Amino acid sequence: MPRLPFFLLLFTGLLHSAAGQATLPGVDFTAQETVVDFETRNTIARGNARLAYRGVVLLADEITYHSPTHHAVARGNIRIQQGERLMLADEVHYHLREETFAITNLRVGEGSVYLAADQATGGPAAITLTDATVSYNRPGRFAPTLKAASLVYHEDGTITTTRARVGIGLFQPLPLPSFIQKLDQPVFSNLSGNIGYRSSLGAYLSAGLQIPIRPGLQLGAEAGIYSERGLMAGPTGSYSFGDPTRGAEGSLNSGYIRDLGDRLTDILGNPVPKGRGFIQWEHRQRLANRLTLHGQLNYWSDSEIVRDFRFREFASVQTPDTWLEATHAGRNHVLSLFSRFQPNRYHQVQQRLPELRFDLLPMDLGLGLHQRAQASAAVLRED
Numbered sequence: 001m002p003r004l005p006f007f008l009l010l011f012t013g014l015l016h017s018a019a020g021q022a023t024l025p026g027v028d029f030t031a032q033e034t035v036v037d038f039e040t041r042n043t044i045a046r047g048n049a050r051l052a053y054r055g056v057v058l059l060a061d062e063i064t065y066h067s068p069t070h071h072a073v074a075r076g077n078i079r080i081q082q083g084e085r086l087m088l089a090d091e092v093h094y095h096l097r098e099e100t101f102a103i104t105n106l107r108v109g110e111g112s113v114y115l116a117a118d119q120a121t122g123g124p125a126a127i128t129l130t131d132a133t134v135s136y137n138r139p140g141r142f143a144p145t146l147k148a149a150s151l152v153y154h155e156d157g158t159i160t161t162t163r164a165r166v167g168i169g170l171f172q173p174l175p176l177p178s179f180i181q182k183l184d185q186p187v188f189s190n191l192s193g194n195i196g197y198r199s200s201l202g203a204y205l206s207a208g209l210q211i212p213i214r215p216g217l218q219l220g221a222e223a224g225i226y227s228e229r230g231l232m233a234g235p236t237g238s239y240s241f242g243d244p245t246r247g248a249e250g251s252l253n254s255g256y257i258r259d260l261g262d263r264l265t266d267i268l269g270n271p272v273p274k275g276r277g278f279i280q281w282e283h284r285q286r287l288a289n290r291l292t293l294h295g296q297l298n299y300w301s302d303s304e305i306v307r308d309f310r311f312r313e314f315a316s317v318q319t320p321d322t323w324l325e326a327t328h329a330g331r332n333h334v335l336s337l338f339s340r341f342q343p344n345r346y347h348q349v350q351q352r353l354p355e356l357r358f359d360l361l362p363m364d365l366g367l368g369l370h371q372r373a374q375a376s377a378a379v380l381r382e383d
Contacts, residue, residue: 141169180214202227232257248285295324
């Protein structure tokens with residue numbers, strides 16, 4: 001068997017040494033063709049190049065790896081696999097030791113949501129996208145879309161944005177100062193609409209929309225245009241926070257209109273004013289294991305505002321009620337503090353300012369005897 005010349009043995013040893021120093025321990029770096037540049041200490045992999053390290057797999061036409069800094073640059077048909085997440089890009093700079101990367105022209109698919117950005121930087125915990133676009137369902141002219149100057153995509157699927165706008169397709173008219181939401185949740189929640197005709201209102205078209213601002217908080221607005229009356233609009237919202245043992249939830253609806261139609265009179269026979277509006281707020285909260293707080297506010301500018309513009313709601317609530325109650329439920333008793341207020345002057349309501357009530361629940365004493373008790377003290381006012 002012929003022996004290799006000494007210089008060939010030396011060259012082969014240097015080649016293996018350079019290849020061994022090219023990667024960190026635990027890195028899998030393969031390709032159809034590998035070239036080592038001893039002057040720059042770069043290892044250039046071409047043809048189905050693959051670099052895998054700590055759960056991140058980088059696939060590209062070409063990957064250049066600089067051994068002293070452990071910095072990889074990928075170009076051409078790039079795919080980044082991180083768990084179940086697949087990212088596409090035009091160019092990637094990957095710092096293996098810090099486990100961070102910089103990406104040009106990023107595209108990400110997460111379930112039915114599609115993300116795209118001009119630039120992206122970050123690591124396994126979070127990715128910051130610059131000039132980002134989020135399309136829900138699939139990109140298209142009628143797809144719900146969010147655009148943001150900066151968007152952070154967290155490992156748990158939550159996104160946070162700054163200077164964002166939402167809309168449909170290429171049209172994003174609604175600004176969002178801040179936005180925090182799970183990516184698998186819809187960007188438009190509580191979307192509603194109604195169209196029809198009534199002799200007192202004319203032809204009408206109404207629509208409502210709420211947008212998640214942060215987990216558990218949705219804010220939006222509802223607006224309706226009536227050919228015989230004008231435009232009614234107002235903010236809406238809903239919220240929930242905490243857990244079943246200590247938390248709260250509630251909702252807000254409102255509307256205001258400069259009524260240009262035939263307003264007639266209220267239930268007291270007084271003329272209905274041009275400026276008309278309403279506020280409806282409900283709140284439910286568990287303060288402790290046995291302590292709860294419930295309340296609602298119903299402000300109507302006149303007795304006919306809900307009947308005229310929310311006739312479906314008026315069928316179930318014709319007299320607005322505003323109250324607040326705190327309740328402590330013991331093992332065999334209930335202690336409550338209840339207040340009823342009257343923000344509307346056209347209905348007669350007995351106000352409680354407040355009422356403290358104690359109820360001893362029925363209890364079997366044996367021998368056919370039962371006991372129960374009730375006591376209350378109230379400040380009442382009837383106008």
